[in-house]
Amino acid sequence: MRIAIVGAGGVGGFFGALLARGGANVTFVARGAHLAAMRRDGLRVEGGAHPVHIQDVRATDDPAEVGATDLVMLCVKLWGVEEALEQIRPLVGPDTTVVSFQNGVLKDGYLMAAFGAERVIGGVGYVATHIARPGVIAQTGSLQRLVFGEFDGRTSARVAAFHEACAAGGINAEVSTDIRREIWQKFVFLTGLSATTATTRLPIGPVRENPQTRAFLLDLMREVVMVGRASGVALPEDYAGECLKLVDEVAYDMTSSLFHDLDRGRPLEVRWLSGGVAELGRKAGVATPLNRAVADILALHADGRAEG
Ligand SMILES: NC(=O)C1=CN([C@@H]2O[C@H](COP(=O)(O)OP(=O)(O)OC[C@H]3O[C@@H](n4cnc5c(N)ncnc54)[C@H](OP(=O)(O)O)[C@@H]3O)[C@@H](O)[C@H]2O)C=CC1
Numbered sequence: 001m002r003i004a005i006v007g008a009g010g011v012g013g014f015f016g017a018l019l020a021r022g023g024a025n026v027t028f029v030a031r032g033a034h035l036a037a038m039r040r041d042g043l044r045v046e047g048g049a050h051p052v053h054i055q056d057v058r059a060t061d062d063p064a065e066v067g068a069t070d071l072v073m074l075c076v077k078l079w080g081v082e083e084a085l086e087q088i089r090p091l092v093g094p095d096t097t098v099v100s101f102q103n104g105v106l107k108d109g110y111l112m113a114a115f116g117a118e119r120v121i122g123g124v125g126y127v128a129t130h131i132a133r134p135g136v137i138a139q140t141g142s143l144q145r146l147v148f149g150e151f152d153g154r155t156s157a158r159v160a161a162f163h164e165a166c167a168a169g170g171i172n173a174e175v176s177t178d179i180r181r182e183i184w185q186k187f188v189f190l191t192g193l194s195a196t197t198a199t200t201r202l203p204i205g206p207v208r209e210n211p212q213t214r215a216f217l218l219d220l221m222r223e224v225v226m227v228g229r230a231s232g233v234a235l236p237e238d239y240a241g242e243c244l245k246l247v248d249e250v251a252y253d254m255t256s257s258l259f260h261d262l263d264r265g266r267p268l269e270v271r272w273l274s275g276g277v278a279e280l281g282r283k284a285g286v287a288t289p290l291n292r293a294v295a296d297i298l299a300l301h302a303d304g305r306a307e308g
């Protein structure tokens with residue numbers, strides 16, 4: 001299977017390395033020092049249970065060199081989507097499938113607008129990773145999981161083929177018949193985790209142990225569930241409670257991609273995460289004071305530091 005990974009960072013670098021290890025024909029679309037290091041030294045994943053080193057990495061900053069592929073995985077930050085979508089047009093032919101493993105619930109709309117709904121399948125990625133240094137992805141904990149599927153829930157040959165490629169690389173991959181709900185479930189978990197770790201500047205361990213920050217986390221997630229339900233997503237009413245159990249299972253020192261970006265002075269995705277909850281809540285008539293407060297507090301950092 002010919003797979004183009006657009007954005008070879010925490011998510012794209014990690015899952016792309018596993019797909020390449022499993023035998024898929026993977027090309028990374030990358031840039032800057034990270035691209036140079038991958039070309040020179042290959043791509044490494046460190047810190048998790050199973051370190052990976054792919055020596056011969058196909059990587060480019062010019063999608064036209066690659067041409068149409070079977071599947072494109074979009075893994076850039078949400079603030080970089082517009083630029084990336086323009087740039088990757090040469091990767092998308094009549095038979096190409098496009099999937100985003102970005103966070104949030106608005107991402108697939110961007111893909112459908114750019115390439116047509118028929119080319120897009122839905123996806124969510126669970127992993128705690130970041131670029132430690134050029135050419136190297138650092139993983140915290142052992143969580144790694146991809147869930148994907150057709151938006152109409154049917155089983156399809158393209159989803160089955162991607163599932164096979166993931167399994168060959170050792171990815172915990174699942175096909176969903178209700179991918180929209182999966183995307184929202186991840187949104188509940190992620191906005192809780194990212195909002196609390198970024199505002200406290202601490203990993204999830206201490207946040208979930210302290211009764212006050214634990215209640216804050218639960219209430220943040222409850223707001224997202226209410227917005228999802230009001231938007232027609234079949235989330236169980238007590239889904240935030242279920243999510244809290246998931247939060248209790250992740251590594252004590254796990255943070256979030258938002259935390260890493262804040263820590264490094266990079267632009268934040270908060271507009272699409274807690275800010276997205278507040279915006280969707282406003283449209284659906286659901287009050288979201290906690291998510292709004294998180295978005296307002298982090299607004300001063302949303303564009304990153306000049307040197308970040
Ligand atoms: N990291 C995590 O643990 C998880 C993240 N996510 C989500 O996945 C998405 C990606 O996050 P993450 O992997 O952390 O992001 P990273 O910043 O680690 O990686 C993105 C990479 O893509 C590169 N990039 C951006 N635009 C382009 C472009 N036009 N051409 C070539 N390369 C480009 C970036 O380069 P540069 O640095 O130069 O901008 C960077 O190397 C986000 O939506 C995030 O919320 C989901 C699950 C887990």
Ligand SMILES: CC(C)(CO)C(=O)C(=O)O
Nearest residue numbers: 125126127128193256257
């Ligand atoms: C919460 C986590 C680490 C889980 O995948 C994530 O998606 C993120 O931080 O972006």
